[in-house]
Amino acid sequence: MMRLHPIDAIIVCCYFLFVLFVGIKLWRKERHNNIKEFLLAGRQLSLPSFIATLVSTWYGGILGVGEFSYNYGISNWLVFGVPYYVAAAIFGIFIARKARSFELYTIPHQLDRVYGKAVSIVGALFVFVMTVPAAYILMLAVLLKFLFGWHLLIGLIIGTIMSTCYILIGGFRSVIRTDFVQFGLMFGSFFIILPVAYFSFGGFSFLQTNLPATHFVWHGGNGAQYIIVWFFIALATLIEPSFYQRCFAAQSEKIAQRGVLYSILFWIFFDFLTTFTGLYARAILPNLTDPVTSYLALAEKLLPPAVLGLFLTGLFATIMSTIDSYSFLAAMTFGRDLLWRLKNETSEKNINRYTRIGLILSGVLAIVIAYYAQSVIRIWKDLGSIGTPALVIPMAVSFFPKLRMKKQFAFISIIGSALISGTWVLSKSINSGSYFWGIEPIYPGLGFAVVIFFMSQVGKNR
Secondary structure, eight states, X not given: OOOOOHHHHHHHHHHHHHHHIIIIIHHHTTOOOSHHHHHHGGXXXXXXHHHHHHHHHTTOOHXXXXXXXXXXXXXXXXXXXXXXXXXXXXXXXXXXXXXXXXXXXXXXXXHHHHHOHHHHHHHHHHHHHHHSOHHHHHHHHHHHHHHHOXXXXXXXXXXXXXXXXXXXXXXXXXXXXXXXXXXXXXXXXXXXXXXXXXXXXXXXXXXXXXXXXXXXXXXXXXXXXXXXXXXXXXXXXXXXXXXXHHHHHBSSHHHHHHHHHHHHHHHHXXXXXXXXXXXXXXXXXXXXSOGGGHHHHHXXXXXXXXXXXXXXXXXXXXXXXXXHHHHHHHXXXXXXXXXXXXXXXXXXXXXXHHHHHXXXXXXXXXXXXXXXXXXXXXXXXXXXXXXXXXXXXXXXXTTOTTTOOOHHHHHHHHHHHHHHHHHHHHHHHHTTTSXXXXXXXXXXXXXXXXXXXXXXXXXXXX
């Protein structure tokens, strides 16, 4: 547990109050009740807003990044960086403009438009589970536990409430407002600590002297299969709900495409900041028992009161900007794509209310998953290994008429891929801690999806 100076605790508390003010008070000045405003901020997302909300949303795993950098060095940039830059670039170049050209709300909305209701409902179930922010709620609870000594469950509950209460009222516009603040805080926090570490201990020569040699090797000492699997998991970017939501909400197709491509540059720079901060943490504090707290331990050692409080608010902002966005995405999926469609309603008047119900449900589910999993990497890897094979091919090709799958093939691909990969994930618990034949779960699921895709293409050409 970190011993906080009172001024640091005050700064952190002021951050939470300010987020609530931005999320609720400012929204009330321009209150809107129709579905387009509540779910997509009226499709008026400007380029700066697009970049701020996408960059901050897609980087919530800050403590996991610190843990990986501490243990494996610059390979963090390869494992959690390069695969996602490539996938995001593919999305930006080939999908972003097409996504905005349709007046859609969600991924299942697109699946329904192309493949029909059955595929849409099944797809919505996977999108809902994948967007429940369990991993990020867990990180927030760990941070609260380290700072204030709270029990993990208490941290999970309070963290969930703090991260979602304002969007229960303000919807997506509240997400955008708070993400602007949190974008600045996440960059500001590492602009503080990295220069302090550099001027206090030295530059690259200090790191070389005090770090294992593997910390400067591209694989960080990990096996090839472990590295390669993250490139496949990064394909989840092509079905990333936050990307689609921002594109659907953008003012134009041009803003949607440029917003994604410019965001990649910010992620590259932020990865530089976080990776080298992790290297300094390992070099300065080589014997940490819990590397997930590496950024916190380094900040406690290097930063004086008040400055430490500012750094901590940056960590909170990085995590909470992801929690509120993913919570709202899960709520949208539940409210519009599951509950509303299953009830066969034609009027949209109840969608906002159903979305609020979904927000509460996603919060409860996130707490349950986080409490029993208690591993951020495990949640990311397991859910990504199931959801990516299920949705990536049917969704990605849905924007290209010549490549679209037939409805029945899309349905079989989603269900079959998820079942196969899900079976592989479970095999670790019944097969002495290893997957069947040592194969990562994502590979057989993706293999099945690829086979079904080519079968669908052959069937169309007959």
